[in-house]
Amino acid sequence: NAGVTQTPKFQVLKTGQSMTLQCAQDMNHEYMSWYRQDPGMGLRLIHYSVGAGITDQGEVPNGYNVSRSTTEDFPLRLLSAAPSQTSVYFCASSYQQGLDTEAFFGQGTRLTVV
């Protein structure tokens, strides 16, 4: 199993450009999430999904869109990139077993907006 796969690993964008960060998981997990990690800020939740066709906002959703058309894929779209979106982005998938949950993370996408 590949687990959670994120592409690309690195990306440089110009302000105003758009792009999609890809995330795919092969563990048949219901839940998928996008986080951004900034120095000294830990991981902050951008958007998450509890299943195909269902998404919701996290702590810092502005400037990002998501969709979940299949269980496997959860792309994150930046509509008009801004320097404030320079960060490392992590996609995670998780399962729920009773009240227990465990998240599996991709390797991250390092995005720089100039």
Next chain:
Amino acid sequence: SQQGEEDPQALSIQEGENATMNCSYKTSINNLQWYRQNSGRGLVHLILIRSNEREKHSGRLRVTLDTSKKSSSLLITASRAADTASYFCATDDDRGSTLGRLYFGRGTQLTVWP
């Protein structure tokens, strides 16, 4: 925000010593988890402790949970240089309507010197 807060922010010890990291959180939880992040990599799940548990062991890891104080600690015994990483606590939300969401702290950077 239900974000946990780890303490200390940074910890530097010699190989063979024990490392203790603390986490505080804000609201009621079903469980608390600890994750590890090696430099430039995604997070990896270490251990989960449920709200009705007070202590849990896994190899050289010992986790405690005090729900009355809304705090947890992670002890790594007999530390090795390979334990050098950032450690994050993550909590869920017991409201039930936010299944799959995890809230992360800012992390403790542990450095273990040979």
